[in-house]
Amino acid sequence: MLDADTIAALKTCSAATLTTQLFKRGLRNVFMQGVRPLTSVKTPMIGAAFTVRYIPAREDIDHVGVFADPEHPQRKAIETVPAGQVLVSDCRRDARAASGGSILLTRLKVRGAAGFVSDGGLRDSPEIAGFDLPVYCGGPAAPLNLVLHHAVDINVPVGCGGVPVYPGDVIFGDGEGVVVIPKHLAAEVARDAAEQELLEAFVLEEVQKGAPVIGTYPPSPAVQAKYKEWRAKRGK
Secondary structure, X not given: OOOHHHHHXXXXXXXHHHHHHHHHOOOOOOEOOOOEEOOOOOOOEEEEEEEEEEEEOOOOOOOHHHHHOOOOHHHHHHHHOOOOOEEEEEOOOOXXXXXXXXXXXXXXXXXOOOEEEEXXXXXXXXXXXXXXXXXXXXXXXXXXXXXXXXXXXXXXXXXXXXXXXOOOOEEEXXXXXXXXXXXXXXXXXXXXXXXXXXXXXXXXXXXXXXXXXXXXXXEOHHHHHHHHHHHHHOOO
16 A cells, blocks of 8 residues: 555656656656546546456457456456556557446546556547546547457556556556556655656756756756755755
């Protein structure tokens, strides 16, 4: 479970800053490709990953009757994802069919999920776009998931948008997209990213005043000293 300090720090961060901090730790493939925000992003989406894995559908198995089974992985995931976590769907980066719709995502919202992420499509996307639940997907897709996707497992390691996601990893989403933070790095990455955000706010002010990028970003010793004064005046 994410601690309050980590969540508070992440709320001050952007996906761009987090990818930089992860890059400094040797992690390059952390930003989901082709996964875009569908809903308005007012505050960052933050939560531990709870996953669903799909394989390609097969016509003799995937028919509408499968949804009557309470153990169907897609339906079970909707009903078992813990409050405060993000449901992540691995659809093999195929957005031609839906990985959910307005009814399932409404249930997620009612159950207190922190958000929904899929590299597949979403049906009922015009309605979902107005939800206050953070939703990210590969695009709109009217066809139901059974056309292309067969749900096989929940809460196992998956790939989403080309990024490995392990259950419990921290999922962060803003207006730019979704970043995956390994859970064992979450606290230190959040701390250092929050500090980077402060430094970059100072640097932006300096550049707006006419300072050159060279010597300011990254800061020279003189600029670092000026930053410390700036930071102290703000009680940071």
